[in-house]
Amino acid sequence: MSSNEKEIRVVGIDEKIGVGSALFLGFQSVLACNLFLGPVVLIAVMQLNISDATALIALTFLACGLATVIQAGLFLKYPVIQGMSFASLGAIIAIASKQGFAVCFGSIIISGLVIVALGYLKVLSKVVKHIIPPIVAG
Known part of the structure; x- marks a missing residue:
C-alpha cells in the first residue's frame, strides 16, 4: 500500500x-x-x-x-x-410560555398516546396511502 x-x-x-x-x-x-x-x-x-x-x-x-x-x-x-422532532418546537414554546411546563408536558403525553392509538388502529397509514404514492412511501 x-x-x-x-x-x-x-x-x-x-x-x-x-x-x-x-x-x-x-x-x-x-x-x-x-x-x-x-x-x-x-x-x-x-x-x-x-x-x-x-x-x-x-x-x-x-x-x-x-x-x-x-x-x-x-x-x-x-x-x-x-x-x-423540531416540528413541535413552536407549539411547545407557545404552550409553555402561556401555561407552564407542566401543562406542556401533559399535552405532549396526551398527544403521544393519541398518535400511538392512531398507529395501532392504522388510521394514518390508510390516509397516507391515498395521499402519497407507494413509490415514495415505500
Missing part, C-alpha cells in the same frame, strides 16, 4: 463488530445527532434556570434513549437513534 492510499474497513451485513468499536461508533452517533439542540433552544427562549435546564436536557436524552432501545429491540430493529 502506498503512502497516499488509506485502508478502508468495510463491515458486512451479518458481520459483528467488537464492543469497543460499537461503543465508539455509538458515542459518535450520539454526538452527531445533536440531541441537546432542542432543549438548548427551549432553554434560551424560555430563559430557564440552571436546574430546570439540566432536567430538560437529561429528560431529552433519557426519552431519546428509551425510544431508541424500544425501536431497535422490538419494532423496526434498525440501529438508528431516535431523536427529537
Whole structure:
C-alpha cells in the first residue's frame, strides 16, 4: 500500500463488530445527532434556570434513549437513534410560555398516546396511502 492510499474497513451485513468499536461508533452517533439542540433552544427562549435546564436536557436524552432501545429491540430493529422532532418546537414554546411546563408536558403525553392509538388502529397509514404514492412511501 502506498503512502497516499488509506485502508478502508468495510463491515458486512451479518458481520459483528467488537464492543469497543460499537461503543465508539455509538458515542459518535450520539454526538452527531445533536440531541441537546432542542432543549438548548427551549432553554434560551424560555430563559430557564440552571436546574430546570439540566432536567430538560437529561429528560431529552433519557426519552431519546428509551425510544431508541424500544425501536431497535422490538419494532423496526434498525440501529438508528431516535431523536427529537423540531416540528413541535413552536407549539411547545407557545404552550409553555402561556401555561407552564407542566401543562406542556401533559399535552405532549396526551398527544403521544393519541398518535400511538392512531398507529395501532392504522388510521394514518390508510390516509397516507391515498395521499402519497407507494413509490415514495415505500
